[in-house]
Amino acid sequence: MTDVSFEVLRKDPSTGARLGLLKTAHGDVETPAFMPVGTQGTVKGLLPETVRELGAGMILANTYHLYLRPGHRLIESLGGLHRFMNWKGPILTDSGGFQVYSLSRLRKIEEAGVTFQSHIDGSRHFLGPEEAVEIQESLGSDIMMCFDECIPHPAGYAYAEQSMERTLRWAERCRNARRKDGRALFGIVQGGMYPDLRMRSVEGTVKTGFDGYALGGLSVGETKEEMFGVVELAAPLLPADRPRYVMGVGMPGDILECVCRGIDLFDCVLPTRTARNGMLFTNSGKLVIKHAQYRTDETPVDPSCDCYTCRHYSRAYLRHLYLSREILALVLNTIHNVRYYLRFIESIREAVRNGRTGDLLKKFRENQAASDSREEPPSTSWEE
């Protein structure tokens, strides 16, 4: 038994989208939910109270980063991550796997785990399934993720198969390593873009048995068709009574597409990272605040937005702050983008409630088609 439970409240027959309630010891989260990313024990630029006011139920924290700095033992000795960072809501921690592959150097992957060098100081470390669980338990995570291998894209079949099978063995070791003290542990489905490997991964992961299931290895450079194909294939095979999480996805449209394929949980650095680069999400497309056209623009970023930034500041002011490299530019932009994402996921939940996700998806696809012909999307790496 864990302190985390999940209930599907409603299904939208028009698409398969689900409305759910995820209960944790640190509060309940309505799903579909978007988790802002708090990499190093802070959602970059935001006070935790602000994150909450913007509508976030749960946040994600990165095991790799916190393990290296300041260290999970230190955080544990100070009462756990919630207290350390003053976040009272639930926290999901990733396993560190993704960053070990994407950020660190000198990786040696063996059956026991991965030996790697810190991206901060080059020091040598080992992370395996048992270590990943132990670190997450030290942090005091509400939802822990299994330690998995994230393969590059594209990857050959043989390597994808071998890696997927190792991830299955690691998943079992993660399950056996947990203290069973109330925290939830989610399994991660891998298998690259190969349908049969994804199916075998689902089967094996479900057989081991977890409190929830994630699809990993997506948003790594594959086409949208490949991404949605994997989700469409895997989601229906996962237990209907457990939360489903697509890691690191993504653009608002991608989130909606995944929700309509039965996914409940999301995280992505896009709203926070693009905010710091001056790219703002609006209901009429992306807005690059430094552009000269906003020099004298006294309208808010998005007139339809209810966020603090849009209620109090003009595009002209935000442009001035951004060009002047002011800290407040990062703060105000981040407030807006995070609110955009959370308002968007609120509108998705509302659509599930009313059985209208099909309509919402149709509208979004039409807008997307119009917008795709006008501009380039930002880069979509999810590592923060």
Next chain:
Amino acid sequence: MTDVSFEVLRKDPSTGARLGLLKTAHGDVETPAFMPVGTQGTVKGLLPETVRELGAGMILANTYHLYLRPGHRLIESLGGLHRFMNWKGPILTDSGGFQVYSLSRLRKIEEAGVTFQSHIDGSRHFLGPEEAVEIQESLGSDIMMCFDECIPHPAGYAYAEQSMERTLRWAERCRNARRKDGRALFGIVQGGMYPDLRMRSVEGTVKTGFDGYALGGLSVGETKEEMFGVVELAAPLLPADRPRYVMGVGMPGDILECVCRGIDLFDCVLPTRTARNGMLFTNSGKLVIKHAQYRTDETPVDPSCDCYTCRHYSRAYLRHLYLSREILALVLNTIHNVRYYLRFIESIREAVRNGRTGDLLKKFRENQAASDSREEPPSTSWEE
């Protein structure tokens, strides 16, 4: 007649410290008051609501910076600086003089004014008394400052005298240039560290007549004795019914010393700038947050502080944020230091109210003497 009025409510006979009320169209300010510096239309790292909650009545904005970027005409066309930056309280603007001398390049000082190159893009500009007043009026400042010449320290007598006399002529031109639309205009006393020049400057400035008086050219590298000597000499010669302002000062102890010599207004970048460098003010001395001794320290920065940062975060967390170069480090440190200054000035006002500034000064000097023997003070340049 201006929209700004000043009343001395009480004088502490033990030192000459004054309690006053400065009324402006944007609200009243109790003096002695400390103004956080909002150089480019933002107090670095803080929402304006936070600045207000921390206890600031009035802020300072920099004419030089806002003139160059985004431009005073733009700000005027968007409804003035208060609206542009969402600050509802009073704003005092400096004249741009100090930055022209300290930041810009290729300065040519003539009777008409100063020709200089922007520190941002090297473009050529001219600023004289009429321009400085016009810019400040465009910004919508509540209290404008006269355009003056800030001489380097040390400066020879002949140059200090010539410059002081030019500043007097510029002061008269500033007075004549104003639209007389309700804004206050303060004169600035110069004259370097030469008592007779300071006295002549006071005499001339008062003769021209202003709504308040500032002492400029202090905290530029002179000794404390020189600084306090100038204040002690000049303050009693200024009209008792007008606010007195020592520009760019300084360390908490310096502020108290000046208050006890009859000064009412202060501004300084120290609390904000040192915060960004990880230096925190506490009642038991300065704290450099990156130091290893705070690695596992779960106490707040200053247990006696009532600020948001001290109520919610440990030194260990702030050290982690600072070493991780997180935006939140800048925000939380700034909140603490600004609150420290505003709490300090609140305690000074309380002491004036109770006739106890003499006791406070004595206590502070004793602590200072003990602390001086232990550590180096931070650099005290006031330009932000």
